[in-house]
Every structure is written in structure tokens, then in C-alpha cells.
Amino acid sequence: MRMIFAFAAACLCGGNALAAPPHYDVAAHFDPDGRLDAEVTITLSEGEAEKAFLLSQRFAVQPTALPHGVTMTVEPADSPMPALNRYVFRFAEPHAEPVKLHFRYAGPIDTEHDSGNKPLRPEGYELFLDHMWYPVGADIQTRFTVDATIDGLAPDLVVVAQGDVTRTPDGVRIKRDFLDIDLPLVAMRGLERAEAHGVEFYSRDLSAWRSRQYIKHSEAAARYFEAMFGPLPRKVRMAQVWRERSMGYARTAYTVVTEGRAGSPEDSEVGPGRHVAHEIAHAWWMLASPLTDDFWLVESAAEYMSMRYVEQAFGAEELAKNIAAKREATTKAGPVMGHGRPDRVQLYGKGPLLLVDLEHRIGRAAMDRLMIAMAKEPVHTTAIFLRHLTEIAGADAAREFDTALHT
Numbered sequence: 001m002r003m004i005f006a007f008a009a010a011c012l013c014g015g016n017a018l019a020a021p022p023h024y025d026v027a028a029h030f031d032p033d034g035r036l037d038a039e040v041t042i043t044l045s046e047g048e049a050e051k052a053f054l055l056s057q058r059f060a061v062q063p064t065a066l067p068h069g070v071t072m073t074v075e076p077a078d079s080p081m082p083a084l085n086r087y088v089f090r091f092a093e094p095h096a097e098p099v100k101l102h103f104r105y106a107g108p109i110d111t112e113h114d115s116g117n118k119p120l121r122p123e124g125y126e127l128f129l130d131h132m133w134y135p136v137g138a139d140i141q142t143r144f145t146v147d148a149t150i151d152g153l154a155p156d157l158v159v160v161a162q163g164d165v166t167r168t169p170d171g172v173r174i175k176r177d178f179l180d181i182d183l184p185l186v187a188m189r190g191l192e193r194a195e196a197h198g199v200e201f202y203s204r205d206l207s208a209w210r211s212r213q214y215i216k217h218s219e220a221a222a223r224y225f226e227a228m229f230g231p232l233p234r235k236v237r238m239a240q241v242w243r244e245r246s247m248g249y250a251r252t253a254y255t256v257v258t259e260g261r262a263g264s265p266e267d268s269e270v271g272p273g274r275h276v277a278h279e280i281a282h283a284w285w286m287l288a289s290p291l292t293d294d295f296w297l298v299e300s301a302a303e304y305m306s307m308r309y310v311e312q313a314f315g316a317e318e319l320a321k322n323i324a325a326k327r328e329a330t331t332k333a334g335p336v337m338g339h340g341r342p343d344r345v346q347l348y349g350k351g352p353l354l355l356v357d358l359e360h361r362i363g364r365a366a367m368d369r370l371m372i373a374m375a376k377e378p379v380h381t382t383a384i385f386l387r388h389l390t391e392i393a394g395a396d397a398a399r400e401f402d403t404a405l406h407t
Ligand SMILES: [Zn+2]
Pocket: 249, 250, 278, 279, 282, 298, 299, 302
């Protein structure tokens, strides 16, 4: 997701050959009683006039000195989550030198606005962007590198995070030199670790049928997609955690899925296979803004690729069942585009079906060329997709698909 335009702009107007992406230095203390104390320094190297961050209102923020030439205002915000504060920094002139912004804050780790996932549970912690526990770029697409030191973690918590992860006696050091919009983390008791091609997998019971299916199909889906798109940039760390509400999400080289029922060999493999194939597909499909119409290029594209995997792994009949279920579920779905971020049914049902229909119209070979060309793009927008579609299958096909997205 997405800062590439801004990088390019910074390079041009700042006269700065290679502006570094934003970098976060995080020092945090997790109190087992559920309190977070944090100090976050954000280094901005781009010559922007203004930059805004969101942080949950549950944290009390201590005033810190602003760098020379920088002013800041705070206002309440309710998007994309309720109960946020929006910190807007304005820079007197486009800064040629990096600017460091400091946040010091403390408050409860848990929030009532947790997307159905309590950050602190009896098994340990699961934290990600929705918890708004660190200053998140207000565009929800500011990608950054990070050095984080977190202490207050009991020795029996197994930490799953991105990048280099080093456990300390009472905490963890995370050094991530690749970009992501999030600082996601699972620290839970009893997680066991397994490795396969494309995936490093964590679960409380690796012998459970569902865990074995997740590993098997992560590996097989990684190989299937790699044959199309080239090598997975990084092995995916995948944690399977127990939750009241089933959901999954993917970040760069990191995925969290729900433990659910252990399952048994009498169960169908299609469900777990489709689920992890969708998450693995996000390695190539995560570069559109989550706040805009274009988000179908994240979720609908990953879901379409998982349907392709279902066909390859389980046969045409299983794919036909999946398509029929999606047609049934989307009879009342509104247009995918034209109203901001699409809803769930549009993202996971209608969008993938439009891609299936497109494949039928232009043929699989052209569809593959289209998806491969798109996967190479550093930023995913509908305009870029339609440009590739025009080049590959002609203006009529592109116009028709654009109309279908808006119908
Ligand atoms: Zn997804």
C-alpha cells in the first residue's frame, strides 16, 4: 500500500536523490495488567508540507517539544475507527533534512473498538493496526521501516512478528527493514513452530488437522502463485490464534488466521485451502488504498487468485461450487466502485466474480498476462489495471469491465 507516489514526489521537489521512507523507533512497555507505555519517534525524510497521524483516544499523550519550524494541531477523529485523535504536523517549509516527531503516551492496551479481537487475551497479545496503539499515518497507507523494543513480555510468550525478531529475557526486539503500513504482533503462550516452503507457521497444536491443512495449502498455494508471479519476496510468518470471531488478515510476510475447530480428515480441505491461498495471494495483492474504491485490487484480486488455486488443487467442480455460492450471495450487492471502500460482499463476492467473468471474456492466457503485469506495479489503482487491460485485451474489454465495476 502505497507511499510510492509520495516518494517520487519527494525525490523530484526536494532535490533529494533518494528520500528514505518513514522510520519508526518504538520503545514500549507492556504491563501484564493491561497498560501500555510507549515512546515512538517517527523520522520523516520526505519534504511534505503536512503529515497526519491517528492514535486511539484511550492513550494520554504527554506534550513533547516540536522540531524547529513544525507546528501541530490535535482534533478528534472517527475514521477509519471510532475514538481517535488526529495529530496534524505542518512544516514551515518542505524539509530537506529528516524531521523527527516524538510521541509519548500511556493507556490501556485493550480497546472496545477492536474489530472483534481483544488485543490482550488469556493466551497473550495480538496487536495490529485496528487497535491504533501506535501513531498510524492518517492515510492508512504510510509504509515505514521499524526498530521496536518491547518489554514486559513474560518468558513463556512466543512472539510472532515481521523482520528480525529477537526475544530478550522480558521482551522482544523487532527490526524490520522492509516496508509495511502496520506494526503487527502476536505474543502468545504455547505456540509451536513449523516450517514449509513459503511459510513459517505457528499454532498451539501443529498436529491438529486444520493446522496441517493450513501448512500444506500455504506451501502448495505459494508454489502455484510463484509459477505465475515469480518468487515470494519473503517467507510468510503465519500465526493461527484462538479468537471469538473468525477472521484473517495479511501484512507483508505476515498473516494471522483463526484457530477454530481442530477439524478431522472427514472434513473438506477446500475451506482451509481456499482460506490460506487467499492470505498467501496477498503477498502480491496488497498495494491499493484501504480507504478507497481501489481496495477491490487487494481483496477481490486475492480472492480471485484463491479461486484459481481451488480449481488447480481441487478441480473445476469445486470452483463451480464456489462461483455458484458467490453468485447466490451477491444477488443484491451494489456496485464495487463509485462509493468509496467497497463493502464485504462487494470485496469478497462480487469483485472476484467480475474477475472470473473478465477471464471468460478475454481468455485465461490474457487474464494471466494482465494479473502478472499488475502484480509488478508498485502501486495498485483501478486506472493502472484498466491501462494494462486495454493494452492486453483492447479498449472495449476495459470499458466493459469498468462499467461492470460501477454497475
Ligand atoms: Zn484478504
